[in-house]
Amino acid sequence: MSTQPQPSLKPAPRRPQTVWWKRWWRRLPPSRQDRFATLGPLLAVLLFLSAIAVAITYLRFEELKRDQEAVTRDVEYAQQRLRLRLLERQEQLMRLAREVGNKEIENDEFEFQVESLISQFPELMAISWIDARRNVLAAYASPSAPVHLMRPVDSTLDAGETDGTFELARDLRQPIYSRPMGKEPRNSVLMLQVPMSEQGRFSGTVMGEYSVDGLLRFGIPPEIMARYAVALVDEQGLVLAGSLQTPNEVLRLLPWSDQPLEHEVPVSPVGNGLILKAQGYRTSQDIVGSGFFWVIGALSALTVWMLLGTWRHTRRRVQAQQALVSETNFRRAMENSMLTGMRALDLQGRITYVNPAFCSMTGWTEGELVGRTAPFPYWPEEDHDLLAARLDDELNGRSTPGGFEVRVQRRDGSVFDARMYVSPLIDPHGHQTGWMTSMTDITEPKRIREELSASYERFTTVLESLDSAVSVAPLGSDEMLFANKMYRLWFGTRGQGHRHLVDLAGNQPTPSPDDGDAVDAFAGMPTETLTDAGSENAEVFVEELDRWLEVRTRYLTWVDGRLAQMVIASDITPRRLAEEQTARQTERAQTASRLITMGEMASSVAHELNQPLTAISNYCNGMISRLQDQRISPDELLGALEKTARQAQRAGQIIQRIRAFVKRSEPNPTLSDVPQMVSNAIELADIELRRQQVRLTSYVAARLPLLMVDPILIEQVLINLLKNAGEAIAQAGRPPGNRSIELRVGPRRQEDQDVIEFSVIDTGNGVPDEMIERIYEAFYSTKNEGMGIGLKLCRSIVESHHGRMQVQNLYNGDEVSGCCFSFWIPVVSRLRAENPGESAPSKSLTDTERAR
Template identity: 25%
Template sequence: MPCRSKHERVVSVPGFERNAWQRWYLWLLLAMLVLALLGTVVWLAGRHEVEQAQAALDRDTTDAVADLRASLQRNIQSLRALRLPAQNAPGDAAWPPEAAALLREHREMVRLERRDAGLMPLAVLETPYRMRIFDKVTRGSEQNDVALACTTARKLVAPAYSPSHYVPMPEGGGIELMELCVPVEGGYLVATYGLRDMLTELLGPTLARGQEVAFAEPDGTRLAIIGVRRRAGTRIFTSQQLVDLPGVTLMLRVDGWRAAPDIFPNLLTALVTAISIALVSVLVLLARDTRRRLKAEFELAETLAFRKAMEDSVITGLRARDLRGRLTYVNPAFCEMVGFSAEELVAVHGETAGSESGHRDAPGMPEAPYWPTELAHEYQQRQAHRLAGGMPPREGFESVFMRKDGSRFPVLIFEAPLLNAQRVQTGWMSAFIDVSEQRRIEELSRASQERLQASARLATVGEMASLLSHELAQPLAAIASYASGSLNLLEGGADRGDADRGAVIDTNVEVAMAVRRIAEQADRAGQVIRSVHDFVRRRDRTREAVAPRALIDAVLPLVQLQARKLSVRIDMALEDTLPAVLCDRTLVEQVLLNLARNAMQAMDMPELVERVLQLRVLLAGGTDSRDGYSNGIARASEVRRWVEFSVADIGSGISKDVEERLFTPFFTTRADGMGLGLSLCRTVVEQHGGALVYAPHRPRGTVFRFTLPAA
């Protein structure tokens, strides 16, 4: 703390105290103003809430009176609509079924009577919901309430009501009733209403919820009451409305219970709190806001610097375009990839895009300097499609770019919409990966695989050489035998001369037959040689549509060579109308041959009396009913169909130890094996988009299945 003189301290303290007192005075004045404003607002809010509650209760009472009058008028219409029988009809027969239905429908009516012009009762019908209230003695012609109501109705020539009267009940208590007299032909219809039932049925439960409803005399005497009683801590709100009926006037009184108004009503609490916070805390908020803003600016600068360093250090090229196709950002990796500077790309490409921004067709799109000339038109169409809203594939797509020196290189492009903080698209963001080295490694791997496949084919040919000598000996021996027989026949025919013309003709027929047999055996030998030649020779790897039958027929002669040696019977089944498969014919034939040879070698066991090799071809997702197994390949989608090839044996199966290393290169269970057959088979199938799987074969053995796409 810097040292100050005594004079400076003495002078500064009074000024500080004066400023502090002024600040406290201002804060006190502000607090008093806020308290006064708060008290005024609270008083006005409480008064407003009371007025609102009373107005709502008055509206409910007025609506209830209107509903009551309308309901009573509808009852009068229902009474007038009753079909009345003859006056001399005795007992219950004097009432139609409609009257009983009317009493069942209207619970507020407790009794219905028919009286003649002299008010003598003709017929009576009681409500089914209450025990009998009157007897014949108390409801004679001298009954005052009925007489008063009917006299008023006679004067008004309209229905009239009597004043309410109290009737005690036999079991104790009583009920307040009111009579309605309706003039009809030859007399009167008298309906007796229960006032409490009128409140319950005609006004409904809505009005009585949370409040008390009562019929009262004009002087305030309550006649009938329904609803809930007042709870402690509540305030009473009362509304009264006159119910003026012909012959009588009642008062409908509604007492509503409302909780006492809150000290701070909800509507104005937020306003008062906001004003108080604004007046008291404005300076604090300003100081905090300034401090937070400086901190946010510092953090933003740090974040931008970090993101800039991160974008500059990545090896993936980044490019941003707006919705008009203008290039707005490129990172150093992209510039290094194409050989152009950021200024060259953004300035030149941006000006070109701005001049062509009104066009959406392919020719109007700007050309980027890193587009190859021969592919510029295609890239323009792709960019136009993207700017028109077309979504790119999520897995990315490959393209070819041109460096500044004119050299071409492949890139893998990933594009996604560029969204701002409001989640509104403002352009497109692209990421580029130079895949030149990856393609070079893939090409080396492909060449290595081809060499391995060639080695495997040559090894297979070495094993087939010993079989070919035995197999070709049979057709060659047959050719020699047929040739010797033909010569003998020809010499015998020459000795006969023309002596026996018929014998010469028979000889010619036999010679022709022998020559055909010679041709067949020669074709058989040539087919075996061609199969081996086609299998060994190295052809270009082109995929073509090949019928599954053609693939099986191509390797069948080679399979039959080993099948005869090992005494294996070949069981082959192909579904009808199989589609052609899109494949590299040579590679797929090698897969079939390797799987068949492995299956036959698995059955080379002395204990097997019958050895069967099963070849099946069917649509993927189907079931072969001959051997009872269902294929393990997933059912093909509707867009692309698959064809499944299966090779099954009845050998000893595959042990658990062998399963773990079955597809490992150079792993084999045979002393003379190379361990490349199954590994190459799976690689070939996966390159075609299919899958190679195996499973136990019932009742014994193993089945290998692989799929190829239909052409």
């Protein structure tokens, strides 16, 4: 007997609404749910059968499409063949018309050529020579031609016979095709009118008449005729030649398809009056595809029947397994969720069970471990005896309750440490059936413990081995928190030595005098600021040790939270003695430095004098050679002697500058004209460049300001760079057209100041990338015969004038095409203030003199 539910005083909480089909499904009994679940495979089979039918239909439509494309392609090919044949006959008739119009042939020759054409090309039925008044001057017809095509000479054509093509050819002066003409469609003739001109006037036509049937038989390829039903039809669709199938005989790939396999295209150059049409022959229906469809249908029906039988059998098995599966899954879930490895042994020591965690630890699968006896595969070979003794104790119940440590070998050969705990395995009847062992991986905790121990030992060993005294003590206390071996050797184990070092270094903070805290006089001090501050250093002399010590102090928070001060005292007595000895050696080093400078300048003199002396030698050799050959005039001799004298004077000036350079580090600057310096350098360097067949080009900007420089040194830098450029070109082996040097001088803006830049650009092989950083080093050279001081000296000269020097390679794509050495000198030089007595010249040079 059911009772009516009483209304509640409080409204029940609203439950979330579910989808209607979910509620409907939950209300169904399991048997009904199984029946509905069976519909899934049945629907899948029906969908599969539908997909097969759609696929077969699609494939048949695709086959129809391919066949239609083949018909279209073949008809287009046949039309091209027929078009080419018509154009060839047209060209032959046009050539014949030109010969007739030019009066190159007479009637007999015309008939001879026409007869040859008709006999060679069967589609030509007749060819006639018609004058401007439609009179037939000459004609020839094929023996097989109809009677009306055999026109006698001196007869006149009617306007209806030409269908207006004669008038069109006369008006348009180009070949004109007529429509197919004839009383019977099968005997239709195609007419071609080719106009003739005589001195620009229309003089008649050459009329060719084609058999439409002959065009089909001789113009269409045989393979096309064998494959399709081909015909030539007019614009009304009337068949003129060939044959077409009736609608009932046209190929249809599907019973409901009305689309025949056919294609038509107008015959060019005739036009729409003649159309080529082809149809595919009838073939057998796709019996294989239909049979395949019915086989698939039968197999699908058999599959449905088997699914129904399998469903009934599965229902009975599922009901019997549900209880067992739920219980097994619960127990398996508990075992798999454990991180501890579990292993069960029977009383004889055979493995009967392992959980996934145990397999994961050892790397062996459950199937490889269950049933194995000792020695187990996870035992290391060197521990077999020990582990066998442990197993014997385990089987005899002699294992300790706290467990024991063992080494376990994984399948990949690696070994880890584990702790095992053993307990008896009791069955539901209370009988012992074996032993249960749990295993935990302790490799990481053991490693951390060993690392901490090793770290402490290393820390102690390092501090004990230091040659510095290290001590740590609380602030304001004699208690020692730490002292290393060196501290104990110097000051003992008490804290007086620590306090004494702090007092000598002056780094001990002073507590407030008003602080009445007897426990910690430094309470309330900003300890975070002290510990974050850097260390303080001081050098003190300890009379008790008779040593100089470097004392470094730092505040830190000790392990128990107290504020402590660490003191590190290093013995610097040998360093102090070395500093005193170094001070005594300073004066002695001055004399040695002067001797080294003199040695360096001796090499510089030899390098610097080489160029003017070479110029003097070249001038003298040239004068001697020309005097011997009596090819020199007094004026030329006088000019050469003056140049030689100037070079000798220049060599003397170089020696004077080098001597001055020895006495002081700065050059002797004067207000110098840039174009003059460039001209002097080119005059000297050009001698060597001409000998090496190198072309020198200079570009000097106009209105350059005067520079406060030593002109001799700047000229020497330019000469050295030009000489190096010529040697680089000679070493690269460039052809004569590519052996050139370009010298550019102009104003620039560098490092926020106005400068004059000198650039020497050559076409050599450049400087290797690995040598760019070293070419300015003393005695380093990229040439076998080089001394390695030229660029070093050039850079020193430029930097002594507060300038900069640089080098970079020039590229043409990925290939090095040359090198550019450049340096710049500031316009407003600091050397001007060092030479206040120098004054500018009264007037500046003209633009022409500066642009030399």
